[in-house]
Amino acid sequence: MKKRLLAVLLAGMMALSVTACGGGSDGGSGNDGGSSSSAKIVIPFIGYTEDQIKAAEQTAEENGTELGAEAQYHIKLMEAVEEQYPDYDVDWQDWGWAEALDQKQRATLTAGSPLDLVAGETFMPTYANEGILEPLPDDIASLVTPSYLIYDTEGNPVAVSLKSSVFMLFYNKDLMEKAGLDPETPPTTWDEFKEMSDQITEAGNGEFWGGGIPSFPHAGGALRATPFFRQLGTDFGVDGKINLNDSKVQETLQFIRDMNKNFPEGLGNNASEDPLWNAFQKDQTIAFAINGAWQQTGCDQNNMNWGVAPLPTKDGTEGNCLVGSNFVGVPKASKHKEEAFNIIRVALQEDLQKIWLTESTSSGLNSILDNPDLYSDNPTLTTANEALKSGTFSGVAVFPKNDAQVWEVINQKVLARTTMTEDPIDEICSQATQEIEALLK
Amino acid sequence: MTKTAKAPKIMTKSKREARRAYCIILPFFIYIALWGLIPLVYGLYLGLTEYNGLASSPKFVGFKNYVDFFTTGDYLTLLWRQFWIGGICLLFNTVVSFIVGLALNVNSKARGFFRTSVYVPSIAAVSITSAIFVALLEVNGGINGFLKQIGQPTITWNYSQFWMVFWVVVYFLWRSLGPAAIIWLGGLQSIDPTLYEAADVDGASFAQKVRYITIPGLKFVASYIILTGIVGAMQMFDIIMFITKGNPYGKTDVLMYRIYRDGVVNFNMGMAGAESTILGIVTIIFAIIYFKVVLRKED
Numbered sequence: 001m002k003k004r005l006l007a008v009l010l011a012g013m014m015a016l017s018v019t020a021c022g023g024g025s026d027g028g029s030g031n032d033g034g035s036s037s038s039a040k041i042v043i044p045f046i047g048y049t050e051d052q053i054k055a056a057e058q059t060a061e062e063n064g065t066e067l068g069a070e071a072q073y074h075i076k077l078m079e080a081v082e083e084q085y086p087d088y089d090v091d092w093q094d095w096g097w098a099e100a101l102d103q104k105q106r107a108t109l110t111a112g113s114p115l116d117l118v119a120g121e122t123f124m125p126t127y128a129n130e131g132i133l134e135p136l137p138d139d140i141a142s143l144v145t146p147s148y149l150i151y152d153t154e155g156n157p158v159a160v161s162l163k164s165s166v167f168m169l170f171y172n173k174d175l176m177e178k179a180g181l182d183p184e185t186p187p188t189t190w191d192e193f194k195e196m197s198d199q200i201t202e203a204g205n206g207e208f209w210g211g212g213i214p215s216f217p218h219a220g221g222a223l224r225a226t227p228f229f230r231q232l233g234t235d236f237g238v239d240g241k242i243n244l245n246d247s248k249v250q251e252t253l254q255f256i257r258d259m260n261k262n263f264p265e266g267l268g269n270n271a272s273e274d275p276l277w278n279a280f281q282k283d284q285t286i287a288f289a290i291n292g293a294w295q296q297t298g299c300d301q302n303n304m305n306w307g308v309a310p311l312p313t314k315d316g317t318e319g320n321c322l323v324g325s326n327f328v329g330v331p332k333a334s335k336h337k338e339e340a341f342n343i344i345r346v347a348l349q350e351d352l353q354k355i356w357l358t359e360s361t362s363s364g365l366n367s368i369l370d371n372p373d374l375y376s377d378n379p380t381l382t383t384a385n386e387a388l389k390s391g392t393f394s395g396v397a398v399f400p401k402n403d404a405q406v407w408e409v410i411n412q413k414v415l416a417r418t419t420m421t422e423d424p425i426d427e428i429c430s431q432a433t434q435e436i437e438a439l440l441k
Numbered sequence: 442m443t444k445t446a447k448a449p450k451i452m453t454k455s456k457r458e459a460r461r462a463y464c465i466i467l468p469f470f471i472y473i474a475l476w477g478l479i480p481l482v483y484g485l486y487l488g489l490t491e492y493n494g495l496a497s498s499p500k501f502v503g504f505k506n507y508v509d510f511f512t513t514g515d516y517l518t519l520l521w522r523q524f525w526i527g528g529i530c531l532l533f534n535t536v537v538s539f540i541v542g543l544a545l546n547v548n549s550k551a552r553g554f555f556r557t558s559v560y561v562p563s564i565a566a567v568s569i570t571s572a573i574f575v576a577l578l579e580v581n582g583g584i585n586g587f588l589k590q591i592g593q594p595t596i597t598w599n600y601s602q603f604w605m606v607f608w609v610v611v612y613f614l615w616r617s618l619g620p621a622a623i624i625w626l627g628g629l630q631s632i633d634p635t636l637y638e639a640a641d642v643d644g645a646s647f648a649q650k651v652r653y654i655t656i657p658g659l660k661f662v663a664s665y666i667i668l669t670g671i672v673g674a675m676q677m678f679d680i681i682m683f684i685t686k687g688n689p690y691g692k693t694d695v696l697m698y699r700i701y702r703d704g705v706v707n708f709n710m711g712m713a714g715a716e717s718t719i720l721g722i723v724t725i726i727f728a729i730i731y732f733k734v735v736l737r738k739e740d
Binding site: 099102103106107109110126127130132217218264265266267269270271272275402403404405408409412413416417420421435438441 | 493495496581597599690
């Protein structure tokens with residue numbers, strides 16, 4: 001009997017030890033059920049870990065430059081939190097970005113030990129729609145332009161972006177000049193965009209091209225195409241329903257297809273974005289590029305003779321899409337909500353937000369947007385901020401169910417197929433609509 | 442009535458040995474239960490639910506995911522593509538690795554070098570080698586550069602389903618050939634050489650020796666390679682993910698890659714559970730068919 005008991009105990013211990021090993025966390029979750037003052041406040045993405053600080057310093061040293069704006073912002077944020085809230089025990093975590101961050105955040109939510117703050121870009125509206133985020137206090141929501149907020153289904157702002165950009169048209173003045181165009185007069189309408197791009201491609205004769213609207217088969221394509229749909233007052237999705245059979249959507253797709261002829265074949269719809277950006281900024285063989293504010297750095301580093309302008313419009317109606325946003329929100333299940341909101345307040349302080357301006361990235365703070373003296377000498381910021389002030393922009397459309405899969409169909413089977421084939425656009429849209437409707441059921 | 446004392450149980454030697462053996466394998470059973478059995482059962486359960494990893498618990502939806510799988514058509518297309526692209530990979534790998542195995546069995550001073558060389562690609566990390574492969578397939582990549590140099594027109598590989606499948610097969614072969622060839626080689630070397638000597642005495646041709654000695658002698662090796670190959674082909678997704686990402690416009694997407702995306706990228710965990718169950722069942726069916734039809738027939 002004793003032996004049997006011993007065997008059962010041994011097996012139990014073994015199972016427990018294996019389970020304990022599988023549990024993994026080194027205190028990252030931090031929420032051990034203790035009081036909020038004693039447990040660590042776990043913050044992913046914002047702030048830097050020691051390794052990240054070392055890496056940033058090493059890069060700056062190697063390049064003989066100061067720390068980049070990104071590193072400066074995150075390090076100063078940590079210093080400010082330490083100074084203003086010395087009793088906070090914050091665990092700054094590096095959990096990556098995009099899918100990697102989403103996966104880890106969802107894992108903590110599933111495990112019932114959510115972080116005290118969640119971050120992200122494209123998937124944050126899904127978190128908001130699911131109702132897992134705490135509404136932002138009014139003082140935080142009122143600090144920024146509405147474009148920098150994400151709302152839940154009840155209309156409460158639940159996430160705020162710490163920085164963002166909109167899409168602009170960057171152009172190579174030398175290539176415009178080579179094609180006989182005035183380098184100081186970029187296109188302002190779709191017709192001008194096409195005419196100028198066609199003219200550059202023709203003048204390039206296989207050596208350089210005008211460029212068009214990228215249709216990468218992933219989010220990079222949808223983000224850049226969305227502003228053009230919005231200019232016609234339409235979008236891929238309206239009120240949570242797929243909208244591909246809208247004639248204006250199909251008209252825009254036709255324009256994207258026409259413009260794609262001004263890319264070397266396979267460049268504008270490549271699975272990797274790098275070849276296109278290399279062609280624009282390094283090889284300087286593409287005249288027009290649709291990109292966010294970060295493109296300025298690439299142009300400067302490659303000594304390009306460049307300019308920037310708002311996106312060409314169909315009939316003067318603006319439309320754009322937020323990109324490069326760092327949204328943060330506080331999960332309802334967080335055990336340190338007030339502390340997390342205080343950290344967000346620090347992250348939105350004007351002195352910290354001004355750091356973004358040094359890399360031509362827009363801050364959403366009303367106090368900065370309303371003070372053109374802070375950025376009037378910077379054409380990229382002026383263009384972006386004017387766009388931000390003149391309308392309420394958001395990220396790409398959000399679907400109530402299977403959002404990521406719906407976008408996968410749009411990116412691959414609508415956008416990329418439009419530019420890779422000559423299949424009738426209505427047929428492409430109709431087939432994709434059928435597939436997407438099944439996903440939305 | 443007086444209570445009689447219970448007689449102590451006397452365990453036979455064989456029982457004691459059996460108990461000892463169970464104790465030895467117990468940790469492995471626990472390991473398999475924790476990391477294999479529980480996830481398997483949970484996956485089956487998830488297939489009957491709707492869950493995006495954000496709600497507090499999965500919502501039971503019965504067989505809805507299975508109905509969607511068989512009625513929308515898209516999933517069946519992916520399953521069919523998994524079968525034929527995986528099948529082509531398996532076919533070429535089996536045949537070419539057999540030929541390479543035969544070549545490696547030839548007596549030569551350099552055979553050690555060749556045996557090592559053929560195995561090296563399977564040791565290198567898929568993520569790195571596939572990145573090099575993808576760079577070669579870029580519009581201005583190495584292969585198009587070579588075509589230009591020999592005066593041939595360049596090809597936009599990622600526009601064509603044919604070419605993307607072609608390169609998937611090439612990469613699969615390059616990577617998987619070595620291990621299979623080494624197994625074939627082991628099989629070849631296990632065949633009694635006196636059989637070939639006897640065949641020589643009887644005047645058998647090379648083809649006859651292959652037909653009547655080599656192939657029957659490799660039956661069990663072949664069954665191992667093909668059975669593991671079927672499982673591998675039906676689970677192939679890393680090569681698709683790294684090389685084509687399902688492009689052009691979803692034409693090289695396969696069910697296993699979709700399961701990966703549905704599960705841990707798009708968080709449609711219920712559908713991923715249902716897809717995994719169906720793919721698992723289909724793989725078992727293929728394996729049973731092969732086992733019953735091919736192997737039993739040969740018996």
